[in-house]
Structures are given as structure tokens and as C-alpha cells.
Amino acid sequence: MSTTTHQTPFELRGSPNPDVTAVPFTRLLRVELRKLVDTRAGFWLLTAIGLITVAAVAVFLFVADPDQLTFHSLVGVTATPQSILLPVLGILAVTAEWSQRTGLVTFTLEPSRARVAVAKLVAVTLVGLLAVVVALGVAALSNLAGTAFLDGSGSWTFEAANVRDFFAVQLIGILQGFAFGMLLMNTAAAIVLYYVLPIVWSVLFAMVSSLENAAPWLDLNTAMAPAFEQQTFQAADWAHIAVAGTIWVLLPLAFGLVRLLRREVKSA
Secondary structure, three states: OOOOOOOOHHHHHHOOOOOOOOOOHHHHHHHHHHHHHHOHHHHHHHHHHHHHHHHHHHHHHHHOOHHHOOHHHHHHHHHHHHHHHHHHHHHHHHHHHHHOOOHHHHHHHOOOHHHHHHHHHHHHHHHHHHHHHHHHHHHHHHHHHHHHHOOOOOOOOOOHHHHHHHHHHHHHHHHHHHHHHHHHOOHHHHHHHHHHHHHHHHHHHHHOHHHOOOHHHHOHHHHOHHHHOOOOOOHHHHHHHHHHHHHHHHHHHHHHHHHHHHOOOOOO
């Protein structure tokens, strides 16, 4: 007499098929990098960043005084459009799954939402780093052109600390956009709040004189102001960025991750 054993539902859930392997993280990363340029929004955003950066440098070359045509100034010019638009790329990297209803496919192929979120974060970080490198290259070529054709100063004074701060400012902006996108999971709401809320916050600190000393600790824009004033971050500035960054980047990112892990995914 033979006996048949049956697995209980608990045993089925607790005993995954050993022949099934997880999706390699490098593959997830490649997919997320491709998503950044495959969609029309992502493609045209990256195109706009490149075109606006080149246009801003071209205008600066012809309107600035010759003594202002330095590598330091040109880096600042390239940084402006990137600091405004790159965070939107971080927002789109997260919200596209929900606005385009692709989340069901993504999280079916890779059930671990945390791994998907990390892959998205690494993808936008890599694109941000590449954008900064391109900006430095455009500034260098523009400085050469200004020296050769416009009698520019041609100064190459730009210390390692300046490069470090340039990368830091751009990456913080991208991470903040990513955090807002993960927290809200709605493209329009995340973009509006990303631009409006910090402005309102900064205006509040500017209007209330008693909050002036607290501004660098609570307002991320104020904390990063030295970089926009062509100064390098000092020890106190890094402390301000750490505290303000926790409020404006790390906390939204943490709450956004919790929401991502718990939100119901729908196909329509």
C-alpha cells in the first residue's frame, strides 16, 4: 500500500524551487538604465538638458566680459540647467512605473521591490555622474574657445574641492528628486512639490529674521549656497548639509521606500 504525502500551503510558500535563481542585479541595473532613455519623457528630458547646457554656455561666451571667461565661471554656467532638470530624471525613474502602469510587469518579473528601488537609484546616480563629467568637458572646451576666439581670461583655477562640491550638489539634487518621486509616486505632484516646497521654505526663512541662524540646518538650498557662490564647502557646511539632507532627502526616501513596499500594484 502506497501513501501519498501532500504539502501544506505553508510548506509550499516556505520551500522555493532551488532551480529558480534571482534576477542578477546587473541585469536589473541595465533595464533601469534603458528605461531612462526608452521613454519619450526620459529621452526628451536628457536631450533638453544637453541642448540647454550648450545654449547657456554659448550665450555666456558672447555676453560675458573677457575676464569672466574662466573655467570656474563656465562650470557654474553648465551646472545651472543640470541642477534644475536632473532631479526630474530622478522623479521620472520612480513615478514612471505608476503613471505608465508598468509596475505590475516590473514587480512580477522581480518580486523584490527593494532590489528594484536600489537598481533605479544606482541608475539615476550613474546618469547624474555622467552628466557632471559631460558638463566639465563642455566647460573645458568652452574655456578653450573663449581663450582662442574671444580673448577670454582662460584661467583654469578649479581645485579638487570645487570638483568634489560640484559632484555633491548635483547628486544631492538627483537623490532629492528620486526621494520625492518615491514618496509621492505621482509625476506631476512630485515635480511641483520638488520645486515649490523648497522655494516656500527658503522664502519663509528669508522673511523671518529670527530663523536666520536655523536656515542652514533646516533649508537644503541655504546649506548648499556656498557652492553656488563659487566657494568650497567647509566643515560647518558639511554639517549643515548632513542635517538638512536628512530632512529633505533621507526621510522622504525612507518613507517612500516603506510606501513602495506596501502599495498595491494595479494593471489599470
